[in-house]
Amino acid sequence: MRKLSVLLLPVLVACTTTTGVVPIGQDTYMVGGSGKSPGGYSGAEVKAAAFREATQFCATQGKKMQVVNTNERDMSFGVNATAEVQFMCLAEGDHELGRPKLQRSADQVIQVVPSAQPPQAARGQSTDTYAELLKLEDLRKRGILNDAEFEAQKKKLLTTN
Known part of the structure; x- marks a missing residue:
């Protein structure tokens, strides 16, 4: 029984995987990730792992991480939890280093088309x-x-x- 529980333990432990740091522009990077577990997983947990990786990456360059954008999705039936963090690695005195200027992007865009009705x-x-x-x-x-x-x-x- 003890051997069985040791063998099942890795199956029951939650798993988060990330893309690693991907350059997307000058001093700008992205880390994406997904997570799954039998009990459910939140996008916030995946995003936290991505933040840790981003912070560590910038620290190895002697710079600070500045968030550019984030998004996340919680785990649902058949879909893993996902998250993405876009960030910059900036020097300590950089004028862009400060509070994140996060703006939520639209989920849907509605385009207004002029109608053919008379004035x-x-x-x-x-x-x-x-x-x-x-x-x-x-x-x-x-x-x-x-x-x-x-x-x-x-x-x-x-x-x-």
Whole structure:
């Protein structure tokens, strides 16, 4: 039984793997990672491992780590937890070294496309035209306008709009 528990121990221990440090620009790097375990794993745990690796990498160069961007995703059914840290290694007196300027990027981008509808003024005119036609019809029904006068006013209204 003791041998069995020793053999199963590595299977039950959580596992985090990283990409290692990958250069993505001048003095700018990225560390990505994923993690899985039978009990679940959080993206924050993977991100923490990436931060440790990034900090250690910059320290070996005698520099400080400055975060540029981060993202993470927790473990879900069939998908490992993942995280990515983008960072710069900067000298102690560098003006960019300071508080991280993290900005969340959009998950979705919505592009507004101009519609083919007429301008607001033209739409207002068509609504006004309809209202005027209703008024003319009401005047005709009440006997204020006869059929000929109604048709003349209607034609005038429709040709001007």
